[in-house]
Amino acid sequence: MQDHEQIFSRFLAKKGLRLTLPRKQILDAVFSLHSHFDAEQLFDVLRIRNAEVSLATVYRTLPLLLESGLIQHSMRQESRDIYEHIFGHPRHLHWICRQCGSVSETSLDNIMPFLERAAQEQHFELEDFSLNLMGLCWRCKNENRNQ
Amino acid sequence: MQDHEQIFSRFLAKKGLRLTLPRKQILDAVFSLHSHFDAEQLFDVLRIRNAEVSLATVYRTLPLLLESGLIQHSMRQESRDIYEHIFGHPRHLHWICRQCGSVSETSLDNIMPFLERAAQEQHFELEDFSLNLMGLCWRCKNENRNQ
DNA sequence: TCCTTGTTGAGAATGAATCTCATATATTTA
DNA sequence: TAAATATATGAGATTCATTCTCAACAAGGA
Known part of the structure; x- marks a missing residue:
């Protein structure tokens, strides 16, 4: 049962970091999306889900998700960095x-x-x-x- | 004798634009470089060559050079757009x-x-x-x- | 010469991304 | 258990590459 949360949690632990609620909510939001997204769009999803996560934390978490291999930087469009998650595809x-x-x-x-x-x-x-x-x-x- | 200036001049003419001195100087500076460059670096080269071209004009000219096919966007590094010229290579x-x-x-x-x-x-x-x-x-x- | 259109420099504006800092919350140590 | 240490967070300020604005200027056609 290697779900995303577990992967992320282990990755964080290896770096001496914790899987906190904001990070959990960001992770969930990322995997609730089925297409490309940028930081602002991800932030909107979090607001809709009533997750009280600041934009700063979103920006702080993206590099962690990148490094963990759960998401990838897919391109740059209209001077925004666009990401997408990877679920084995x-x-x-x-x-x-x-x-x-x-x-x-x-x-x-x-x-x-x-x-x-x-x-x-x-x-x-x-x-x-x-x-x-x-x-x-x-x-x-x-x-x-x-x- | 299809030199860069001629190519650029024709490209501009087709768009109803002129090959002005600033544009000529930017073109020369671009082809004086033998590696990747960003807008600021190009601007520095122009200053060293005593070309009185503003940074705004550098930024305005880059898209023209891109569209003409004389340069290409090669990558993004440290939140700067990096270009390189193409001379048949x-x-x-x-x-x-x-x-x-x-x-x-x-x-x-x-x-x-x-x-x-x-x-x-x-x-x-x-x-x-x-x-x-x-x-x-x-x-x-x-x-x-x-x- | 007048008129339209393109060009430029200077500085203001934009906006994504990062940083600061005071405050909270875990985890470790004594 | 309490104190000490390290990690997290939100809010807002800051940064900085890039774009925009605007007034002044130049070229070319009618």
Whole structure:
């Protein structure tokens, strides 16, 4: 029964930190979301859930969640850092439309072996990475064509 | 003789804009650099070269250079946007060490076909992308081991 | 020459992210 | 159990890269 709370709790303990109520609430809020989020959106979710957690604590907890491997930094959009949680689903890349801002995903299965081999060649210890592809989604591409 | 100035000038003309002295000086400064740079560093180079260009104009010109394809956004480090110019050298990915901040590069030749095929499948018009790999460089990895 | 449009510098404004600090709450030690 | 130590938190101030505003200026066309 390796649930998120347990993983986070162990991670914190290893660092001499505690799984407090605010941290628990933030963790729950993160895993209640099924898409990308930024700090402010996460804060809104917490307010809706009547969790009395300050924005400062949200910002303080995000790096911990990152380091624990429970969430990942997925991209940067409109000068905000966007995150997403990881529940065992495979790593993916993001297709970001510069016109409508939509984001879709694709599996990275075909790329991973290449990256891992390249890292080995460099003697680089790969911890995290991001692959973001910017351009026009099919919707906007068609829309522009019809004008 | 397709030099950068000509490329930029044509790009600007197409948009009804002019290649002014400040823009020319910024372009020169960009191509005088042989590594990554951010807006502030570019501004410093301009000051050293006695080019009287304001920081605001630097920030205003960067998006133009991006759109013209002469530079690309290479990554974000310490909450600053980092750019690099492109002079025909192939696209590459970045290995970013989280400890010493060093950045090294690798060719993307092996990945490009995959990305292009994936884009076609999605009917996505790929304009730009970034692949950044974070972790520990061999130097820091060894250093940590010896402690 | 007049008019429209693009350009610039200087400084103000923005806003995400971080920091400060006084106060609380655990955990350890005596 | 009490005192000492270390960790957490909220509220608001602060930072700092980036963007915006605005007045002055320049170029090109009618």
